[in-house]
Amino acid sequence: MNGRADAVPGEQGDGQPYRFVSPELAGQSLRDVGYLATERISSVVFLGDRLRKPVLVEGPAGTGKTELAKSVALMSGMRLIRLQCYEGLDEAKALYEWNYKKQLLRIQAERTGSQAEAVEWTELEADIFSEEFLLARPLLSAIRAPDPVVLLIDEVDRLDVETEALLLEVLSDYQVSIPELGTVTSVQTPLVFLTSNNSRELSEALKRRCLYLYIDYPSVEREQEIVLRRVPGISATLTSQITGVVRSLRQLELKKKPSVSETIDWAQTLHLFGAQQVSTELVVDTLHVLLKHQSDIEKATAELTAAR
Amino acid sequence: METILAGFIAELRAIGLPVSVSENVDAAAALRAIPLSDRAQVKSALAATLVKNHDHYGAFDVAFDIYFGGRQLGSLAGGTGNGTGEPKVTGFGSGTVLSRLTDDELSELLFRAVSQRDGGLLRAVAGEAVDRYAGIEPGRVVAGTFYLYKTLTRLDLEVLRQRLRESAEADGLSDLGRQLAEDDQDARVDAVRGEVEAEIRRRLIADRGAEAVAATLRRPLPEDVEFLNASRAQLAGLRQTVRPLARKLAARLAHKRRHRQRAALDFRRTVRKSLASGGVPVDLAYRKPRPAKPEIMLVADISGSVSAFAGFTLQLAYAIKSEFSRVRSFVFVDGVEEVTAILQDAADITTVTHRLNLGTSAVRLDGHSDYGLALETFWERWGEQVRSRTSVIILGDARNNYHASRAWVLKAIRQRARHLYWLNPEPVAAWDTGDSVMREYAPECDTVVECRNLRQLRAFVEQLD
Numbered sequence A: 001m002n003g004r005a006d007a008v009p010g011e012q013g014d015g016q017p018y019r020f021v022s023p024e025l026a027g028q029s030l031r032d033v034g035y036l037a038t039e040r041i042s043s044v045v046f047l048g049d050r051l052r053k054p055v056l057v058e059g060p061a062g063t064g065k066t067e068l069a070k071s072v073a074l075m076s077g078m079r080l081i082r083l084q085c086y087e088g089l090d091e092a093k094a095l096y097e098w099n100y101k102k103q104l105l106r107i108q109a110e111r112t113g114s115q116a117e118a119v120e121w122t123e124l125e126a127d128i129f130s131e132e133f134l135l136a137r138p139l140l141s142a143i144r145a146p147d148p149v150v151l152l153i154d155e156v157d158r159l160d161v162e163t164e165a166l167l168l169e170v171l172s173d174y175q176v177s178i179p180e181l182g183t184v185t186s187v188q189t190p191l192v193f194l195t196s197n198n199s200r201e202l203s204e205a206l207k208r209r210c211l212y213l214y215i216d217y218p219s220v221e222r223e224q225e226i227v228l229r230r231v232p233g234i235s236a237t238l239t240s241q242i243t244g245v246v247r248s249l250r251q252l253e254l255k256k257k258p259s260v261s262e263t264i265d266w267a268q269t270l271h272l273f274g275a276q277q278v279s280t281e282l283v284v285d286t287l288h289v290l291l292k293h294q295s296d297i298e299k300a301t302a303e304l305t306a307a308r
Numbered sequence B: 001m002e003t004i005l006a007g008f009i010a011e012l013r014a015i016g017l018p019v020s021v022s023e024n025v026d027a028a029a030a031l032r033a034i035p036l037s038d039r040a041q042v043k044s045a046l047a048a049t050l051v052k053n054h055d056h057y058g059a060f061d062v063a064f065d066i067y068f069g070g071r072q073l074g075s076l077a078g079g080t081g082n083g084t085g086e087p088k089v090t091g092f093g094s095g096t097v098l099s100r101l102t103d104d105e106l107s108e109l110l111f112r113a114v115s116q117r118d119g120g121l122l123r124a125v126a127g128e129a130v131d132r133y134a135g136i137e138p139g140r141v142v143a144g145t146f147y148l149y150k151t152l153t154r155l156d157l158e159v160l161r162q163r164l165r166e167s168a169e170a171d172g173l174s175d176l177g178r179q180l181a182e183d184d185q186d187a188r189v190d191a192v193r194g195e196v197e198a199e200i201r202r203r204l205i206a207d208r209g210a211e212a213v214a215a216t217l218r219r220p221l222p223e224d225v226e227f228l229n230a231s232r233a234q235l236a237g238l239r240q241t242v243r244p245l246a247r248k249l250a251a252r253l254a255h256k257r258r259h260r261q262r263a264a265l266d267f268r269r270t271v272r273k274s275l276a277s278g279g280v281p282v283d284l285a286y287r288k289p290r291p292a293k294p295e296i297m298l299v300a301d302i303s304g305s306v307s308a309f310a311g312f313t314l315q316l317a318y319a320i321k322s323e324f325s326r327v328r329s330f331v332f333v334d335g336v337e338e339v340t341a342i343l344q345d346a347a348d349i350t351t352v353t354h355r356l357n358l359g360t361s362a363v364r365l366d367g368h369s370d371y372g373l374a375l376e377t378f379w380e381r382w383g384e385q386v387r388s389r390t391s392v393i394i395l396g397d398a399r400n401n402y403h404a405s406r407a408w409v410l411k412a413i414r415q416r417a418r419h420l421y422w423l424n425p426e427p428v429a430a431w432d433t434g435d436s437v438m439r440e441y442a443p444e445c446d447t448v449v450e451c452r453n454l455r456q457l458r459a460f461v462e463q464l465d
Helices: A023-032 A040-051 A065-076 A101-112 A121-128 A139-146 A161-173 A204-208 A221-231 A236-252 A258-270 A282-289 A294-306 B003-017 B021-033 B041-048 B054-077 B101-117 B118-136 B145-155 B157-169 B176-208 B210-217 B230-259 B267-277 B304-323 B340-345 B349-358 B372-385 B408-416 B438-444 B454-463
Strands: A053-059 A079-084 A096-098 A134-136 A147-152 A175-178 A182-185 A191-196 A211-214 B294-303 B327-332 B336-340 B390-395 B419-424 B447-452
Touching: A023 A065, A040 A053, A040 A065, A040 A191, A040 A211, A040 B021, A040 B041, A053 A065, A065 A147, A065 A191, A065 B408, A079 A139, A079 B349, A101 B419, A121 B340, A134 A139, A134 A294, A139 A147, A139 A161, A139 A175, A139 A182, A161 A175, A211 B041, A221 A236, A221 A258, A236 A282, A236 B176, A258 A282, A282 A294, B003 B021, B003 B041, B003 B054, B021 B041, B041 B054, B041 B336, B054 B176, B101 B118, B101 B145, B101 B157, B101 B176, B101 B267, B118 B145, B118 B176, B145 B157, B145 B176, B157 B176, B230 B304, B230 B454, B294 B304, B294 B372, B304 B327, B327 B372, B336 B372, B372 B408, B408 B419, B408 B438, B419 B438, B419 B454, B438 B447, B447 B454
Parallel strands: A053 A191, A053 A211, A079 A147, A147 A191, B294 B327, B294 B390, B390 B419, B419 B447
Antiparallel strands: A096 A134, A175 A182, B327 B336
16 A cells, blocks of 8 residues: 555656655655645645645635745745736736737837838738747746746635636646637646635535645644744743733734734744743733734733732 | 445435435445454544535544444344443453442542543543443433433533543643643543533444434534524534635625626717627627626524524624625514624624623513514614615514514505515424514515525525525
C-alpha cells in the first residue's frame, strides 16, 4: 500500500515534474520559509500539485490564507502572479485586453506608409489581432508563463456571481479562449490558490473544480509557535499567556474576532512594553491592538474585568 | 479500496452532502497519491476532495470515523472485553492493567492524563471507562447517547473540572491567569467527553459494522437541523450560516429592484429622440426606475412552544437588519411589540434576547400565544404603516391555544402589503392538528411554507421574487 506513493517521484503523464515529493516534505519546506503548516494544510498543498487542481482556501480573515500562497511561491522559487478580486472586475482586467491604441497606430502606420502597396484588409486584420497586440492580464499571463508560477486569486467571494464564471475555463483546463486568436493552452500547469472570506457562498461549479481547504483560527499550541517565530526575543511564558487571552476572546461573541496577525501585533506591542506578565490592566490598555470595533472592546473589557 | 470509497461516498450522500461524480474521481486520484496507511492523510485527502463547505466538516468527521475507524477495528469485532481500540501507545495492555484498578484509581488516572495532557493515557482511560460503566449490550440498535450519558455520569466530569481548578489555584495565579486557566481546563474536559464519545462509537462499529451504525449515528448537516429541537450548540452553529443567507435575501430584493421592466415613459427624451427619425417616435425612452426601498416587516412568535425557532428568527431578523435599512421587527405571544429599536441598538444577538427578557408587552395576559389577538393588535397599531411595497413575513406555528383565529386580519394585511408570507417551523403533517389553526390562516397568505431547517429557509429565500 505504501509503495504506491513512493513509486511516483518526478513525472506524470503530461511530462511535467511534480514539485513536492510528499506532504511531510511540503510542510517542512513551508516551515523553512516561515509558514507553520498544519498536517492538513501541507497535505492539501501536496495534493493540489499532484492532482493538478486549484486549491480553494477558505477561512476567517487574517488566518494566513494569502500568506500560504505566497509561502508556497517562496519555498519553491516560483513567480507569484496575483489577481485581486473586487466587485466589478471584468474580462479585460482579469484575462486579457486588446491594446487598441497600438492597433490604431499600426493601422495608421499602414496608411501613411507607401500608399501603393496597401495591404489587404484581411491581412491587416490578422495582423492587428495577433499576440503582439494582446495585453495579458493576470490569468492569461499565468497560463502563458514559460516558467513555473503560482497563481493567487485573492478574495474570490468579492466577485459577482456572473463574473465567477470567467474563472471556470482557466481553473478546469488551464486554458483561455480568445475568439480572434484561438485557445491559449498552458505551457506549464500553474499552482493555483483561490482565497475566500466566505462572505458569500461560492458557486457549485467553482467549488467542484477545486480542492477545498479550510483554515480556521490556529490551536493555542500552533499560535504560540507562530508568535514565538514572528516576534523574536519574546519569552515563552508571555507567549502562552497572550495566546490564552486571545483564545478566550475568540470564544466571546464579537463582531470581528482577533486574527492571527492581530495576535502577532499585540505580542509585538507587549514585547516592546517590556511586559513579562500579562495583567488585566495591561490587557485592557492594549486591547485596541487586538480588537478594532468599539463595541467589541467594551464587551471584552467588561468580560475581563468582571472576573475579578 | 474502491469499494470502501464508494460506500463512504454513498454514506455522505445519504447524509445530504452533495458529492458529484468528478469529486468522486478526484478522491480516488488523491488516494492514489498518498500512503493509505496514514489515517490522517487519508482523511485530509478525502476532506479536500469531497467536502466543499466548512459547515459540513462535522458530519464528515463522524462519517469518516464510522467508516475508516471501523475498518481497522474489524478484527476486534465481538471481543468486547478485549477492545480499547488502538491506544497501544502508552503500553497499557488494554483491559489488563487498567481493568484491575478500582473506580477511584481510575478517576485518579484520568485526572493525571488530563492535567499532564497525555493523549494516549486519556484514550486508554476512556476505553476502560466505557468498558466499565457504559454496559454496552451487543446487537442493540441504539445511537449510543445513553451509553455516553451513563459513562459520563460515572466519570463525573464536574468533579474533574473542580480538581483541575483547585490544582491550578495552588499555583497562585493572578486574576487573569486564573481565568485563562479556567478556559484551558474547560477545553480539556471537553476533550475527555469527545474521547469517550469516540470510544463508544468505535465499540458500536465493532459490534454491528459500519454500515449498520452509520444510519443511527449519522449527524445531520447544519442545514438539516430542525429548528424546533436543535440543541444550543447546533443553534450556535446555525448562527454562522444565517449571515450569508440574510445577505442573499437582501440581494434578492435589490436585484429585483434593478431589473424592473415597467417604467414610466420619459416624454421629453422620447420627443428629443424622435427628431432623428423625422418626428416619428421610433424608440421610446423610459424614465430610469427609481429604486423603491423594499420594506420588510417581520412578525415573530416568541412563545415557549417555538422558543428555539424564535431565537433563530430573532437572529435572522438581526442579520437582515445589518444588511437592510428598512426592516421592522415585531414579536408577539398574546400581545405584540415592536423590537426594531432594540435590534438596532444592540451590539449582538445575546444583548437582544437579554433585553427582550427584561420585559416587553409581547406578553399581555398569560404567556400563551394568542395569534388572533396579537394579529389584531398588530393591525390596529401598525396596519396603517403597511404599504404597497412592504413585505410582511410572519413566523410561527399557528398554535392558537383554542382562541379565536381572526383570520380576517391577515386578509386585510394582504390587501395592503405587497406580499404576505408565513413561515411555519412545524412539519406540514402537524399543521391543523390539535390547536393549530394553519388551515384558517393559510388561504389568506400569498405563500405558506414549512420552514423546519435552514435548507427549507434557503429554498424559500431562493424562490422569492
